[in-house]
Amino acid sequence: METAHNDTSEPPLGLFRINAGSCNGCDVELAATAAVSRFDVERLGCRYTESPGEAAIVLITGPLTARVREKALRLHGAVPEPKVTVAVGVCPVSGGVFRDSYAVAGPVDAYLPVDVNVPGCPPRPQAIVAGIAEAVLLWKARRDGVPPPTAGSLPESGGENAAPAGVRGRMRFNAAACVGCRMCAHVCAGSAIRFDEEEAGLRFTLWHNSCAFCALCAHYCRTGALAVTEEWQLAHRHEEQYRLVEQGVVPRLPCAGCGEPLLPVPPELLRVAFRETSPEIARLTALCPECRQKESIGGTRR
Amino acid sequence: MSRTITLGPREVGLEEPMYFRVEVEGETVTGLDVVAGQVHRGMEHLVMKRNLYQNITLLERLCSLCSNSHPSTFCTAVEEIAGICIPARAEYLRAIADEIKRISSHLFNCAVIAHIVGRGTLFRGVMETREIMQETKEAIYGNRMDLAANCIGGVRYDLAPESAAFLGREMERMKAPLDELYRIYATDADLTARTEGVGVLPRRDAVACAVVGPVARASGVAYDVRTKSPYGAYDRLRVEVAGEGAGDVRARTLVRLREARESVSLIEQCLAQMPAEPACLDTLPEIPAGEAIAKSEAPRGELIYYLNTDGTDMPARLKWRVPSYMNWDALAVMLKGEKVSAIPLVVNSIDPCISCTDR
Numbered sequence: 001m002e003t004a005h006n007d008t009s010e011p012p013l014g015l016f017r018i019n020a021g022s023c024n025g026c027d028v029e030l031a032a033t034a035a036v037s038r039f040d041v042e043r044l045g046c047r048y049t050e051s052p053g054e055a056a057i058v059l060i061t062g063p064l065t066a067r068v069r070e071k072a073l074r075l076h077g078a079v080p081e082p083k084v085t086v087a088v089g090v091c092p093v094s095g096g097v098f099r100d101s102y103a104v105a106g107p108v109d110a111y112l113p114v115d116v117n118v119p120g121c122p123p124r125p126q127a128i129v130a131g132i133a134e135a136v137l138l139w140k141a142r143r144d145g146v147p148p149p150t151a152g153s154l155p156e157s158g159g160e161n162a163a164p165a166g167v168r169g170r171m172r173f174n175a176a177a178c179v180g181c182r183m184c185a186h187v188c189a190g191s192a193i194r195f196d197e198e199e200a201g202l203r204f205t206l207w208h209n210s211c212a213f214c215a216l217c218a219h220y221c222r223t224g225a226l227a228v229t230e231e232w233q234l235a236h237r238h239e240e241q242y243r244l245v246e247q248g249v250v251p252r253l254p255c256a257g258c259g260e261p262l263l264p265v266p267p268e269l270l271r272v273a274f275r276e277t278s279p280e281i282a283r284l285t286a287l288c289p290e291c292r293q294k295e296s297i298g299g300t301r302r
Numbered sequence: 303m304s305r306t307i308t309l310g311p312r313e314v315g316l317e318e319p320m321y322f323r324v325e326v327e328g329e330t331v332t333g334l335d336v337v338a339g340q341v342h343r344g345m346e347h348l349v350m351k352r353n354l355y356q357n358i359t360l361l362e363r364l365c366s367l368c369s370n371s372h373p374s375t376f377c378t379a380v381e382e383i384a385g386i387c388i389p390a391r392a393e394y395l396r397a398i399a400d401e402i403k404r405i406s407s408h409l410f411n412c413a414v415i416a417h418i419v420g421r422g423t424l425f426r427g428v429m430e431t432r433e434i435m436q437e438t439k440e441a442i443y444g445n446r447m448d449l450a451a452n453c454i455g456g457v458r459y460d461l462a463p464e465s466a467a468f469l470g471r472e473m474e475r476m477k478a479p480l481d482e483l484y485r486i487y488a489t490d491a492d493l494t495a496r497t498e499g500v501g502v503l504p505r506r507d508a509v510a511c512a513v514v515g516p517v518a519r520a521s522g523v524a525y526d527v528r529t530k531s532p533y534g535a536y537d538r539l540r541v542e543v544a545g546e547g548a549g550d551v552r553a554r555t556l557v558r559l560r561e562a563r564e565s566v567s568l569i570e571q572c573l574a575q576m577p578a579e580p581a582c583l584d585t586l587p588e589i590p591a592g593e594a595i596a597k598s599e600a601p602r603g604e605l606i607y608y609l610n611t612d613g614t615d616m617p618a619r620l621k622w623r624v625p626s627y628m629n630w631d632a633l634a635v636m637l638k639g640e641k642v643s644a645i646p647l648v649v650n651s652i653d654p655c656i657s658c659t660d661r
Contacts, residue, residue, distance in 0.1 A: 025366030025447040035429035103344030168444035189359035214450040
């Protein structure tokens with residue numbers, strides 16, 4: 001935390017919650033940041049308030065439903081300038097798993113300026129607190145009329161913030177193990193995963209701001225090309241929102257028989273399919289399906 | 303002189319947005335109308351645009367307090383249609399996930415009740431106790447709210463011996479605080495004065511409103527899906543159904559605290575009984591055309607899923623009836639004749655899940 005303004009005589013900054021149609025996961029975790037001493041937002045010089053007029057920082061949860069939109073915008077408008085807005089969870093940023101519904105009017109930034117995003121579904125309280133700390137820095141810069149500091153380096157994700165082993169953070173993609181079956185995109189509830197055909201091969205893109213961090217993609221990935229990491233500290237400035245992506249390109253190689261481009265068969269898939277491989281199988285992997293057929297038919301005549 | 307006032311989420315002390323139109327004579331409530339829809343995300347439409355796999359994750363976000371009940375009941379319906387018998391170990395692991403969520407959910411409600419009657423220290427104390435459960439969930443499932451425990455054909459997590467031992471130790475840690483909380487809520491003079499005889503739902507009305515879950519059990523209706531029509535592992539578990547007769551705010555809170563304590567015992571039974579075998583089928587099953595109904599006892603009561611499939615992996619129809627939907631109506635009975643100032647307390651005593659109801 002920067003200390004230039006940590007004058008103890010300053011009144012606490014008001015935090016105002018707007019539930020824009022959330023499933024209440026983020027809201028329950030916000031309650032934890034108010035009630036549980038380990039997360040205690042008061043350490044940041046903040047306090048929750050029930051009245052928008054007393055607030056400096058707005059915390060928005062939920063995908064902004066059509067029904068709640070007017071009310072949410074009115075409440076946001078009632079918070080005096082300078083104010084800083086934090087999107088808690090992926091729903092306000094992208095709609096999360098509720099994307100493409102007739103009842104969802106979001107994303108929130110189509111209606112009002114968002115400053116900080118805290119990805120997660122829901123984020124850990126420690127991540128929410130990190131997002132609020134970032135918002136405090138921005139608010140002080142706005143109050144003093146100075147340019148915002150460069151994005152604060154996020155607090156240590158170790159120490160008292162340490163997550164247990166196996167915490168579901170962002171996904172990681174290993175292009176070398178991908179067979180391009182697209183099962184991950186098929187099972188992704190938030191449509192966070194895209195495949196694009198490119199000159200170089202098949203491009204995989206996963207947007208963390210639309211990801212529910214459920215890791216169902218990794219569960220159904222037979223070759224382990226997708227794995228869940230323990231990187232949960234993802235709070236960022238809103239202008240960085242599209243930089244939170246995981247990408248990779250699966251190169252297409254020419255078929256050893258006819259030269260047609262094909263996706264290589266990774267050893268991970270061979271292990272799933274055959275357990276043991278032979279030089280013969282390894283040779284077939286360099287051929288497209290059509291050349292493999294010819295090879296097999298020819299093989300019987302040998 | 304009768305008038306109508308509108309109460310919003312802030313006056314009701316709810317986590318979620320729900321508005322009420324209340325008819326009052328002076329300071330006394332004479333009628334109540336619920337204004338719903340703030341959290342309507344169009345989910346019955348969305349689940350038709352998503353395939354069965356996507357719906358596992360989507361349905362878990364119907365509501366994050368009952369979050370495990372939705373995907374596990376949905377997967378049960380899918381398995382029913384496909385004729386899948388999931389491994390017994392998976393049934394136990396589903397029950398463990400359900401009961402962990404039940405403890406957290408019930409404690410959250412008891413914390414909010416303490417908050418509403420102005421007992422800030424007690425509120426924080428209950429939240430700190432609940433934190434043991436939150437950390438347990440994070441250590442075992444990787445998330446504090448949405449466990450992502452279920453998949454079609456079983457569960458996605460397994461308890462290695464050391465994890466099972468860890469869970470057993472955490473359950474042991476919960477016992478004394480839960481007993482202590484029950485003692486406080488049952489005997490504290492101030493809490494008793496604030497909650498006894500408030501928001502009474504007599505047994506007759508409980509039956510007429512067809513309420514479910516702790517609301518029913520606090521009014522002397524011993525209806526619990528886990529014992530009435532056991533699913534999954536529950537036919538092999540000893541479930542003591544908590545019951546109270548007074549049907550007031552105090553009774554509903556005490557039922558929840560007893561159930562939280564009972565959940566600890568259920569988790570211990572699961573850990574003791576679980577056979578060693580895979581926790582999930584390792585094939586992608588074919589889901590034929592068909593229809594099925596699956597039921598479970600979610601933290602707030604009976605949850606019913608209806609699923610209709612057409613042989614593709616997109617549901618032809620998927621509908622659910624959530625427990626809170628049954629319990630809203632009883633508020634009109636509970637609040638009749640109460641003071642306006644009692645509304646927040648009584649509304650919270652049914653543990654209303656707005657995101658489940660509005661969806």
